[in-house]
Amino acid sequence: MFDKxxxxxxxxxxxxxxxxxxxxxxxxxxxxxxxxxxxxxxxxKRLYTPEDIEDIDYLRDIGFPGQYPFTRGYQxxxxxxxxxxxxxxxxxxxxxxxxxxYKYLVSQGSTGLSVAFDLPTQIGYDSDHPLAQGEVGKVxxxxxxxxxxxxxxxxxxxxxxxxxxxxxAPAAVLLAxxxxxxxxxxxxxxxxxxxxxxxxxxxxxxxGTYIFPTEPSMRLITNIFEYCSKxxxxxxxxxxxxxxxxxxxxxxxxxxxxxxxxxxxxVEAAIKAGLDVDTFAPRLSFFFNSHNDLLEEVAKFxxxxxxxxxxxxxxxxxxxxxxxxxxxxxxxxxxxxxxxQPDNNIIRVAMQxxxxxxxxxxxxxxxxxxxxxxxxxTESVTIALRTQxxxxxxxxxxxxxxPLAGSYxxxxxxxxxxxxAMEYITKIDELGGAARxxxxxxxxxxxxDAAYKYQMEIETKERIVVGVNKYQxxxxxxxxxxxxxxxxxxxxxxxxxxxxxxxNNAAVEEKxxxxxxxxxxxxxxxxxxxxxxxxxxxxxxxCGVMREIFGEYQQSVSI
Amino acid sequence: MxxxxxxxxxxxxxxxxxxxxKVIARALRDAGMEVIYTGLRQTPEQIVAAAVQEDVDxxxxxxxxxxxxxxxPKVVELLREQGVNDVLILGGGIIPEEDIPGLKxxxxxxxxxxxxxxxxxxxxxxxxxxx
Numbered sequence: 001m002f003d004k005x006x007x008x009x010x011x012x013x014x015x016x017x018x019x020x021x022x023x024x025x026x027x028x029x030x031x032x033x034x035x036x037x038x039x040x041x042x043x044x045k046r047l048y049t050p051e052d053i054e055d056i057d058y059l060r061d062i063g064f065p066g067q068y069p070f071t072r073g074y075q076x077x078x079x080x081x082x083x084x085x086x087x088x089x090x091x092x093x094x095x096x097x098x099x100x101x102y103k104y105l106v107s108q109g110s111t112g113l114s115v116a117f118d119l120p121t122q123i124g125y126d127s128d129h130p131l132a133q134g135e136v137g138k139v140x141x142x143x144x145x146x147x148x149x150x151x152x153x154x155x156x157x158x159x160x161x162x163x164x165x166x167x168x169a170p171a172a173v174l175l176a177x178x179x180x181x182x183x184x185x186x187x188x189x190x191x192x193x194x195x196x197x198x199x200x201x202x203x204x205x206x207x208g209t210y211i212f213p214t215e216p217s218m219r220l221i222t223n224i225f226e227y228c229s230k231x232x233x234x235x236x237x238x239x240x241x242x243x244x245x246x247x248x249x250x251x252x253x254x255x256x257x258x259x260x261x262x263x264x265x266x267v268e269a270a271i272k273a274g275l276d277v278d279t280f281a282p283r284l285s286f287f288f289n290s291h292n293d294l295l296e297e298v299a300k301f302x303x304x305x306x307x308x309x310x311x312x313x314x315x316x317x318x319x320x321x322x323x324x325x326x327x328x329x330x331x332x333x334x335x336x337x338x339x340x341q342p343d344n345n346i347i348r349v350a351m352q353x354x355x356x357x358x359x360x361x362x363x364x365x366x367x368x369x370x371x372x373x374x375x376x377x378t379e380s381v382t383i384a385l386r387t388q389x390x391x392x393x394x395x396x397x398x399x400x401x402x403p404l405a406g407s408y409x410x411x412x413x414x415x416x417x418x419x420x421a422m423e424y425i426t427k428i429d430e431l432g433g434a435a436r437x438x439x440x441x442x443x444x445x446x447x448x449d450a451a452y453k454y455q456m457e458i459e460t461k462e463r464i465v466v467g468v469n470k471y472q473x474x475x476x477x478x479x480x481x482x483x484x485x486x487x488x489x490x491x492x493x494x495x496x497x498x499x500x501x502x503x504n505n506a507a508v509e510e511k512x513x514x515x516x517x518x519x520x521x522x523x524x525x526x527x528x529x530x531x532x533x534x535x536x537x538x539x540x541x542x543c544g545v546m547r548e549i550f551g552e553y554q555q556s557v558s559i
Numbered sequence: 560m561x562x563x564x565x566x567x568x569x570x571x572x573x574x575x576x577x578x579x580x581k582v583i584a585r586a587l588r589d590a591g592m593e594v595i596y597t598g599l600r601q602t603p604e605q606i607v608a609a610a611v612q613e614d615v616d617x618x619x620x621x622x623x624x625x626x627x628x629x630x631x632p633k634v635v636e637l638l639r640e641q642g643v644n645d646v647l648i649l650g651g652g653i654i655p656e657e658d659i660p661g662l663k664x665x666x667x668x669x670x671x672x673x674x675x676x677x678x679x680x681x682x683x684x685x686x687x688x689x690x
Contacts, residue, residue, distance in 0.1 A: 120573065335578070
């Protein structure tokens, strides 16, 4: 970005500064540490200058918002047009209680819904399954049939909100239920806006709510891509997630590398299934973590955008610019929250949210202060939402687009993360792609090595966590945490029995039989699932049929 | 005792958060213990079978899904049914303080909540073995 002459002048002056003023200062007062490292453990230099970005070409590498390679943002006006979607992930207990929380969040200015499902739902078991015992309604809302989904969105017009659903292995079933609820509200599928997470590879890697083996899972995913491209065109068909990879302990560069490697696997699967890249790629979306190291995180978001654009253009020959745009949701890093002095978490979340905004996120969930202890209370969630509103309305960071662009450090770091992420992608390509690299345990091993290193740094106090290994105080256990009533499981079972008693059981059986046959063939499964859902076939029944034909994924275990 | 301490690290229930379980498994191994890690989605029956078969001195369970009040005591109950009374039983994860007395009463020897240092945990294991 600078001409050669200028650069050599800068270099000369820098050397003078280092040998003169700096050396003198260091000899009198040395720095506090020998080495300075980023949150992800990479080296951070004392000072960044134009020399560090001499290889960067503004037009080629940075460019303008809304234009390839999208480093500065996916859209030309960014938050000057409208702020990011404030999307708080919520759901617990029954559909009735979650519905109440959604209505509350919308009344407080939340602009998108984000549904958390309980683990039995995420793993395709009804609430009365033996493995569901103790888990019903705990980490999210329990959904057994269309009936629960009707209650969940009661009074919420589905043509007016955008809804993100954190659902993966049974994503097709929950999406079908959502479409069926909309039908009942008189809303046609082409009016629906939202996202299903639908990212099975990171479930194998880090999150753990897989059901089926890789191949049928990839089929279900591409079935959703295809179905939505025809009938639900405004739906984001996948949210390719680095969030959980980072939560599992990865570094920032690994988060980008592994997530984009997963993305490549989905694009390849869809192309293999006969889809044209530009029909489905514009509906791909991403989900990243926002961790503690503010500037590193900003660089990470920018690097991810640029790298994905290049992959889509160069590797997959996408022609539509929308296929190259990486748009993403962000959640602040749950793993950085501490059970000690939980109010400090408000500050952590605020900084992480700032990083996400400076990095150009499209939507944001801010964690609540009490999440290292339990599900958040309404009061805590409100503070977390207010944090976003303060960022959007008071700090001024929304006034100009990508304000940290051109910072020698941020640009150098963006390049560094892009390069490191690309190295991981190359390595995964050599192993045979993301699915194969997961089967080999490569990705999991890289992450757990990084997680172990991180924890050991906390143990040795090389890494400081305020309130945990420094500035500790004696404190009383916090009171007033949210507790899910154990009676929820019984209520849910009762509702399930009522549904089964009331529905047309012959029709259910017929639709399940048709689904089974379709599973054995190669057709798109979405219409069959939708048919079964409309007859109130339960999630467990539908997934049960698929389990029968597809089998279950076996995790490779290593420590 | 001449042989190294044998530990089973288990993930009961449907919870997929295994960062903590894996870090602890590795740290205990680095501290000279023999560690068996079950992987995800273990039923209480599977955990008890593994504990008996591997003849472990310690069972450590990690759970972040909120199902601890059901699953932890269930494991203790099944261990007792098998006549196993000399295994140190530990739990960790997102466990609210107010649940801890009930879990201890049910036979969990100690609960480690977020922020516990690993060296403290190792010391606890060494000082509290039951055989």
